[in-house]
Amino acid sequence: MGRARPWIEAFAPATVSNLGPGFDCLGLAVRTVGDTVRARVGEQPGVVLSAVEGDGGKLPREIDRNTASVAAAWLLERHAPGQGVELQLTKGLPLGSGLGSSGASACAAAVAVDAALALSLPEAVLVEAARHAEGVACGTPHPDNVAPCVVGGIVLIPALEPLRLISLPVPDDLWLALYTPGCSVATADARAVLPSRVSLPQTVTQAARLGLLVHALHEGDLALLGEAVADDIVEPARAGLIPGYLDAKTACLEAGALACSISGAGPTTFALTDDEGRARALMDILEETYTGAGVPGRGLVDRVGPGARVTSPPLH
Amino acid sequence: MGRARPWIEAFAPATVSNLGPGFDCLGLAVRTVGDTVRARVGEQPGVVLSAVEGDGGKLPREIDRNTASVAAAWLLERHAPGQGVELQLTKGLPLGSGLGSSGASACAAAVAVDAALALSLPEAVLVEAARHAEGVACGTPHPDNVAPCVVGGIVLIPALEPLRLISLPVPDDLWLALYTPGCSVATADARAVLPSRVSLPQTVTQAARLGLLVHALHEGDLALLGEAVADDIVEPARAGLIPGYLDAKTACLEAGALACSISGAGPTTFALTDDEGRARALMDILEETYTGAGVPGRGLVDRVGPGARVTSPPLH
Numbered sequence: 001m002g003r004a005r006p007w008i009e010a011f012a013p014a015t016v017s018n019l020g021p022g023f024d025c026l027g028l029a030v031r032t033v034g035d036t037v038r039a040r041v042g043e044q045p046g047v048v049l050s051a052v053e054g055d056g057g058k059l060p061r062e063i064d065r066n067t068a069s070v071a072a073a074w075l076l077e078r079h080a081p082g083q084g085v086e087l088q089l090t091k092g093l094p095l096g097s098g099l100g101s102s103g104a105s106a107c108a109a110a111v112a113v114d115a116a117l118a119l120s121l122p123e124a125v126l127v128e129a130a131r132h133a134e135g136v137a138c139g140t141p142h143p144d145n146v147a148p149c150v151v152g153g154i155v156l157i158p159a160l161e162p163l164r165l166i167s168l169p170v171p172d173d174l175w176l177a178l179y180t181p182g183c184s185v186a187t188a189d190a191r192a193v194l195p196s197r198v199s200l201p202q203t204v205t206q207a208a209r210l211g212l213l214v215h216a217l218h219e220g221d222l223a224l225l226g227e228a229v230a231d232d233i234v235e236p237a238r239a240g241l242i243p244g245y246l247d248a249k250t251a252c253l254e255a256g257a258l259a260c261s262i263s264g265a266g267p268t269t270f271a272l273t274d275d276e277g278r279a280r281a282l283m284d285i286l287e288e289t290y291t292g293a294g295v296p297g298r299g300l301v302d303r304v305g306p307g308a309r310v311t312s313p314p315l316h
Numbered sequence: 317m318g319r320a321r322p323w324i325e326a327f328a329p330a331t332v333s334n335l336g337p338g339f340d341c342l343g344l345a346v347r348t349v350g351d352t353v354r355a356r357v358g359e360q361p362g363v364v365l366s367a368v369e370g371d372g373g374k375l376p377r378e379i380d381r382n383t384a385s386v387a388a389a390w391l392l393e394r395h396a397p398g399q400g401v402e403l404q405l406t407k408g409l410p411l412g413s414g415l416g417s418s419g420a421s422a423c424a425a426a427v428a429v430d431a432a433l434a435l436s437l438p439e440a441v442l443v444e445a446a447r448h449a450e451g452v453a454c455g456t457p458h459p460d461n462v463a464p465c466v467v468g469g470i471v472l473i474p475a476l477e478p479l480r481l482i483s484l485p486v487p488d489d490l491w492l493a494l495y496t497p498g499c500s501v502a503t504a505d506a507r508a509v510l511p512s513r514v515s516l517p518q519t520v521t522q523a524a525r526l527g528l529l530v531h532a533l534h535e536g537d538l539a540l541l542g543e544a545v546a547d548d549i550v551e552p553a554r555a556g557l558i559p560g561y562l563d564a565k566t567a568c569l570e571a572g573a574l575a576c577s578i579s580g581a582g583p584t585t586f587a588l589t590d591d592e593g594r595a596r597a598l599m600d601i602l603e604e605t606y607t608g609a610g611v612p613g614r615g616l617v618d619r620v621g622p623g624a625r626v627t628s629p630p631l632h
Contacts, residue, residue, distance in 0.1 A: 024517075025524035158528035158544065159521075166531055197513040201340075203522055203549065205475075208341035210523040211530045212474035215482055218534040228474065233519065 005040040005086075008116040012037070012108035012308035013152075014093050015100035016176065017144035017264040020229035021209035025157045027100070027148040027264075030176065031305030035092050035104040037068055039112035042084025047072045054091035059105075067102045067133035068109035074129045075113050079121055085113050094298070096184035098268035100145030106133035107149040107308040115310045124163050126150045126308075131163075138187035145264060152307030154217060170304045171220045175279035177271040178263065178302060179248075179286035181295035185241050190265030193237045202233055222274045226258030229272065235262055242267040244293025251285045267295075276301065321356040321402075324432040328353070328424035328624035329468075330409050331416035332492065333460035333580040336545035337525035341473045343416070343464040343580075346492065347621030351408050351420040353384055355428035358400025363388045370407035375421075383418045383449040384425035390445045391429050395437055401429050410614070412500035414584035416461030422449035423465040423624040431626045440479050442466045442624075447479075454503035461580060468623030470533060486620045487536045491595035493587040494579065494618060495564070495602035497611035501557050506581030509553045518549055538590045542574030545588065551578055558583040560609025567601045583611075592617065 013034040017027035042048055049069045052059055063069040068089045076083055087109055093101040110126040113119070127143065127150045135141030147165050148155040156166040198206075213228035215221075239245050242262065248269055252260040256278065257271040269290075271282040283299040290297055329350040333343035358364055365385045368375055379385040384405045392399055403425055409417040426442040429435070443459065443466045451457030463481050464471040472482040514522075529544035531537075555561050558578065564585055568576040572594065573587040585606075587598040599615040606613055 021523060022527070023523075024520045026527070156524060156527050156531065158524040164528075164543075166528060168531065194516060197515055198519050199513055200510060200549070203514050203519045204340045206519055207337060207339075207523040207526040208472065208474040211338070211342070211472050211526040212480075212482060214527045214530040215472065215484065215534070218531070227480075233516070 007038045007040045008112050008310055009036060009038045009312040010108045010112035010115065010308060011311045012104040012111065012149050013305055014104060015145045015148045016178070016270050017100060018231070018234060018262070019213065020231045020259065020261050021206050021213060022144065022156070023231065023234045024142045024144050026155070026210070027144040028154040028304050029148045029152045029307055030178070030302040032302050033092055033300065035101070035108045036090040037105065037108035037112045038088040039072070039109065039116040040086050041116060042086045045082050045084045047076065047084070048086040049089065050086050051088040053089070055095060058095055059091070065136065067106040067137045070133040070136045071106035071109045071129040072113045074132045075110060075119070075121070079119055079125065080117050083117055085116060087112070094180055096186055097180045098185065098262065098264040098266040099180065100149055100264060102137040103130055103134050103145035103149050106130035107146055110150070111308040111310060123150050124165060127165065128163060140191060148307070150307050153304060156214065168214060168217045169220065171217065171222055171225070173274045174222065174304060175273050175276055176302050177273065177279045177282035177286060177299070178268055179283060179290060179299040180268040180297045181242065181244065181290040182297040183243060183267050183295045185266045187265045190238055190241060193241065194234060195237060198233050206231070206233055222258055226272060229259035229261055231261060238262055238266055242269070243295050244290050245269060247293065248286050248289040251289050252282050255282060255285055257282050323354045323356045324428050324626055325352060325354045325628040326424045326428035326431065326624060327627045328420040328427065328465050329621055330420060331461045331464045332494070332586050333416060334547070334550060334578070335529065336547045336575065336577050337522050337529060338460065338472070339547065339550045340458045340460050342471070342526070343460040344470040344620050345464045345468045345623055346618040348618050349408055349616060351417070351424045352406040353421065353424035353428045354404040355425065355432040356402050357432060358402045361398050361400045363392065363400070364402040365405065366402050367404040369405070371411060374411055375407070381452065383422040383453045386449040386452045387422035387425045387445040388429045390448045391426060391435070391437070395435055395441065396433050399433055401432060403428070410496055412502050413496045414501065414578065414580040414582040415496065416465055416580060418453040419446055419450050419461035419465050422446035423462055426466070427624040427626060439466050440481060443481065444479060456507060464623070466623050469620060472530065484530060484533045485536065487533065487538055487541070489590045490538065490620060491589050491592055492618050493589065493595045493598035493602060493615070494584055495599060495606060495613060495615040496584040497558065497560065497606040497613040499559060499583050499611045501582045503581045506554055506557060509557065510550060511553060514549050522547070522549055538574055542588060545575035545577055547577060554578055554582055558585070559611050560606050561585060563609065564602050564605040567605050568598050571598060571601050573598050
């Protein structure tokens with residue numbers, strides 16, 4: 001009786017946000033890992049979240065609390081009122097990891113819903129939907145995960161009202177070693193340790209470093225990029241939440257990493273380098289240090305990649 | 317009896333620092349106006365300041381208080397111990413104007429002394445000498461005037477220890493309307509009104525805007541540059557020190573300026589545009605507004621220009 005309801009599958013990548021001086025305004029998408037959402041036209045108006053897998057049962061299933069369904073509901077309300085959508089979420093990313101896990105679910109849902117309902121919405125709207133979901137999930141609708149997650153590459157967000165997304169050049173030879181130690185950091189906790197006010201000189205340094213970072217990307221100068229990835233405000237406040245972090249950073253820098261810092265709210269730690277082999281060596285160093293600190297986890301060597309996209313066509 | 321002591325003349329340009337989000341870390345050199353210093357080998361060790369002109373008698377003549385002689389003495393002490401130099405300073409810039417007047421005198425002196433004594437010092441050393449002089453003159457050795465004054469163009473200073481100077485691309489069609497209203501703002505006073513601490517979200521916005529500004533310069537995108545030249549921290553604190561400033565800014569933006577803000581500590585006000593004719597029209601608007609506010613002054617249409625340089629060869 002009913003019309004065919006083909007599934008559309010979308011993938012949204014993990015993201016590394018902050019990148020040193022870019023707290024709450026800069027992030028990048030990686031290539032290989034992320035979350036997947038399948039969406040199809042619903043049998044009735046509104047959002048149905050019919051499956052969540054890969055989260056060990058930890059994520060909320062309620063429509064108004066899961067970031068995938070929250071993003072979908074936001075899109076329906078504004079851009080497809082009266083329509084319905086059914087979602088299935090498969091987590092590829094660990095929760096509370098600093099890899100933009102909650103944002104990736106929201107972005108994958110936004111892209112999948114956009115395609116399933118043939119809305120063809122602009123990227124900025126998909127980012128807004130996912131950002132709204134981030135606000136529900138962690139209390140702060142920060143854009144530095146969801147913007148690169150949707151757009152791909154390295155994205156600067158200079159303004160929120162209206163939302164501005166600036167794609168920055170990506171150096172060809174930029175490699176990342178990523179390691180997620182086996183300890184969870186809730187984004188809310190990682191925000192609670194931040195100073196509410198900072199000194200004017202610290203503000204100057206932060207701004208100047210972000211300027212240097214943007215310059216380094218335009219120049220394709222990775223040594224300069226490494227110099228720019230530094231942060232006297234957020235990283236010192238959060239370092240204590242991650243056992244072994246300061247040792248891991250020291251070891252990476254001694255081994256020649258261009259830079260090493262905390263990805264988003266942590267505990268994922270990233271090191272930058274210009275060579276795949278060196279990235280693997282840095283990942284091994286991170287593995288060794290975090291294992292020594294009693295929080296063994298999971299490592300990854302990756303590059304900057306494209307944004308969230310439909311990965312499988314309609315299945316009739 | 318004595319050896320010939322030819323004069324070397326050096327010119328150092330006015331500078332516009334801050335440029336919105338670049339407080340204490342960004343500035344540009346203009347083309348047409350600046351200070352001039354003549355230097356020649358001294359008859360005895362140390363610095364002699366034998367003439368100061370164009371300042372209406374307001375500048376200190378003491379060697380350890382005039383920025384030209386302070387910069388010269390700093391250079392001698394470190395790079396030509398036991399040598400002597402005689403200086404003559406001709407001010408082309410008004411004092412306390414926000415055009416980097418004290419810095420320009422110091423930079424002209426540094427370049428003239430370097431040439432007169434054939435020291436061939438690197439630019440970074442000349443900047444350090446001038447920066448030290450700025451510290452003596454106004455209490456803060458900020459680099460955002462003296463760096464572009466020496467190097468020319470648009471300069472980002474991402475770090476002070478060690479000093480890093482980054483020359484940013486200069487869009488071909490960037491024009492400045494500059495107006496110095498007839499009221500003086502002492503740099504020390506302009507610093508006293510600044511907040512000692514700012515909120516974390518304000519820091520994020522400032523950094524993101526500086527990132528956008530650097531991106532806009534690399535892209536040669538003047539509309540984006542105009543968007544980036546905004547400042548919620550320093551400009552609001554200083555606006556009240558300049559009668560008519562907010563009206564002048566509103567009038568410039570309504571007339572199509574890409575941006576309008578305070579140059580350095582003020583009261584000089586700059587507006588950016590992409591056309592010489594529009595720059596002249598903006599200068600007229602600034603003239604009219606400031607005259608209406610009871611502080612008529614002096615206007616200028618200018619472009620970004622080269623740094624401090626020797627302007628006349630040895631005269632035997």
